[in-house]
Amino acid sequence: MSEPLFRDAYLKKASARVVxxxxxxxxxxxxxxxxxxxxxxxxxxxxxxxxxxxxAISTAVKGxxxxxxxxxxxxxxxxxxxxxxxxxxxxxxxxxxxxxxTALHLLSVVISLPVTGGSVSLGKGRLDFDMTDPPEDKExxxxxxxALIARDLEVSEDxxxxxxxxxxxxxxxxxxxxxxxxxxxxxLVQIGKGDAxxxxxxxxxxxxxxxxxxxxxxxxxxEKKGAxxxxxxxxxxxxx
Numbered sequence: 001m002s003e004p005l006f007r008d009a010y011l012k013k014a015s016a017r018v019v020x021x022x023x024x025x026x027x028x029x030x031x032x033x034x035x036x037x038x039x040x041x042x043x044x045x046x047x048x049x050x051x052x053x054x055x056a057i058s059t060a061v062k063g064x065x066x067x068x069x070x071x072x073x074x075x076x077x078x079x080x081x082x083x084x085x086x087x088x089x090x091x092x093x094x095x096x097x098x099x100x101x102t103a104l105h106l107l108s109v110v111i112s113l114p115v116t117g118g119s120v121s122l123g124k125g126r127l128d129f130d131m132t133d134p135p136e137d138k139e140x141x142x143x144x145x146x147a148l149i150a151r152d153l154e155v156s157e158d159x160x161x162x163x164x165x166x167x168x169x170x171x172x173x174x175x176x177x178x179x180x181x182x183x184x185x186x187x188l189v190q191i192g193k194g195d196a197x198x199x200x201x202x203x204x205x206x207x208x209x210x211x212x213x214x215x216x217x218x219x220x221x222x223e224k225k226g227a228x229x230x231x232x233x234x235x236x237x238x239x240x
Contacts, residue, residue: 002032005158006044009206011100012091014145018083020067025075027057032068033087034060040096040119041205046089050079082170093122094206096236099214100153102127102207103145103234105191106214108173109199110145111135115173116229120205124220124235131230134222142219146236152212153192158200159185165202172202 003016016029027048034057036044043059048070056073063069072078079085097120104125108115117128135141165171165186189207191199208214220233 001066002029004068005031005033006035006206009094010209012094013086013088015084015086017121018079018081018085021078021081022063022069025078026061026063026069026071027068027078028063028067029085029087032060033089034070035094035097035206036060036062036066036068038062039203039205040117042099043071044094046087048079048085048087050083050085053077053079055079078139095208096122098206098208098236099236101203101205102191102211103149103214103217103236105189105199105201105203105207106145106148106211107189107232107234108201109148110141111232118174123238124233126231126233128225128229128231130228132222132228134230135232138219138222144216145219146216148198148213149211149214149217151192152210153196153198153211154192155192155207155209155211158188158190160188161185171201
């Protein structure tokens with residue numbers, strides 16, 4: 001199992017040791033700074049450095065036995081097993097994902113309907129809702145969403161057991177994807193504290209520490225994806 005250093009979403013560099021190199025050239029470290037693809041969020045990219053060598057990492061994925069596998073852009077020169085390496089994230093991309101992912105949690109607050117899917121990508125993201133009719137006023141939704149962001153609410157995490165989640169099924173907003181079970185505990189992402197709490201749901205992704213870091217967003221297309229499914233896009237407002 002790779003120690004998930006990405007739980008500290010603001011950690012940009014970290015040392016580690018190579019514990020395995022797979023037949024396909026995947027690199028497994030004992031401490032994983034790179035978030036692996038999952039939960040609608042892409043895996044991180046960046047660099048590995050050791051001795052006088054370096055290699056670009058294109059993404060990270062989940063492997064067997066909870067290992068996190070780094071996929072290099074090239075397998076021409078790979079670090080040997082046992083090597084001490086320095087991990088360095090493509091921070092701008094990671095931070096972009098963090099902003100979008102947290103904004104999508106807030107979108108699920110503004111549109112209080114079951115979520116049927118979602119994804120995070122650079123500068124934008126989307127959620128699919130169990131929604132028969134499109135929103136009547138996209139501008140009003142965007143204003144409400146940006147008002148939540150501007151409250152600069154604290155984003156934090158908590159942990160519950162499988163049994164506690166079973167006793168509180170309303171915490172799960174996604175209809176198509178259930179939180180991973182079997183490890184004995186499930187991570188919750190909380191937006192706002194106490195009376196100011198606006199959202200609490202299972203999530204393994206990386207998030208900003210406060211909603212104000214998201215910046216302004218705008219609503220994009222609303223696509224019909226079936227009789228009861230609408231896809232709603234949001235974009236980071238780079239002109240804000």
